Amino acid sequence: MNFLTNNPLFLQATAPVVEPAPTGLLTGMSPMEQLLLVLMLLVFAAGMGAVINLSFVFMRMQRLRMLEKYHPEVLEKVGVPVPASATIPWWKQLYDRLTDEVPVEMEEEILLDHNYDGIMELDNNLPPWWKGLFYIAIAFAPVYIYFNHFSDYGLSSHEAYEVQMDQAADDVKAYLATQKNAIDESNVTLLVDADALSNGQTLFTAKCAVCHGQLAEGGIGPNLTDAYWLHGGSIADIFKTIKYGVPEKGMIAWKSELRPRDMQEVASFITSMGGTEPANAKEPQGELYEPREEEEVETTTE
DSSP, X not given: OHHHHHOHHHHHHHSOOOOOOOOSTTTTOOHHHHHHHHHHHHHHHHHHHHHHHHHHHHXXXXXXXXXXXXXXXXXXXXXXXXXXXXXXXXXXXXXXXXXXXXXXXXXXGGEEEEEETTEEEEOOOOOHHHHHHHHHHHHHHHHHHHHHHTSSSSOOHHHHHHHHHHHHHHHHHHHHHTOTTOOOTTTOOEEOSHHXXXXXXXXXXXXXXXXXXXXXXXXXXXXXXXXXXXXXXXXXXXXXXHHHXXXXXXXOOGGGTSOHHHHHHHHHHHHHTTTOOOTTOOOOOSEEOOOOHHHHHOEEOO
């Protein structure tokens, strides 16, 4: 018996059924309270309706006062007496001239005969202020065209674009020049200071001498001290060859092992070895390279 009375299934089966409490807006309210609530809602609705009606009446009165003060001619047209003291202030006259606005009460005078499915069309004028700006723009256009396309003072859109692109290219070069490891074959320059060449020699001895000789006289690879080059002899060409290598001839790409600054120093050291004529130099290979004048000038000393 104790087993049954302590069993959760037995307790659940024998427990009295409790109906859930009703929920809703009027739950727990007596009929009188519900009636009062309905009456309050009706009074509130009636009050809101009265307020809306009074608002429309007030707006109509304000409209008549504005017409009496600023547009007495409209009241005269519809037969409403206008006080003799009614005047139009100067700022209102100026506003009327600038907008050329036609009051709603006088729209019949500008109503056209067109009828589009019950939609009537008004013959409103463009605002004078808008037409004034349009005329100013027409007068300004020849001056603008002459200044930017025919005179020596202004730039056309194409010329301004070219100037901006040149300036942007110069800005990029100036920025990259401050970034030692943002060097590539498009902006690399020849280094001539002793520290850079010393570092380049150290890297050359460790990485390149096994194929090109300790003095760059050539071995498995070509001689780097003469004026003949297989892949170009400018600082940019040498940098590019070091960076990407020549896989078909067994030279690896060093871009994954050397930083851009390191490759610049190695390329500068190789350039400095030109004309040294070491012993046992390998015969020339490739084409004769003669440096251009701008390449001789583009050197960096740090």
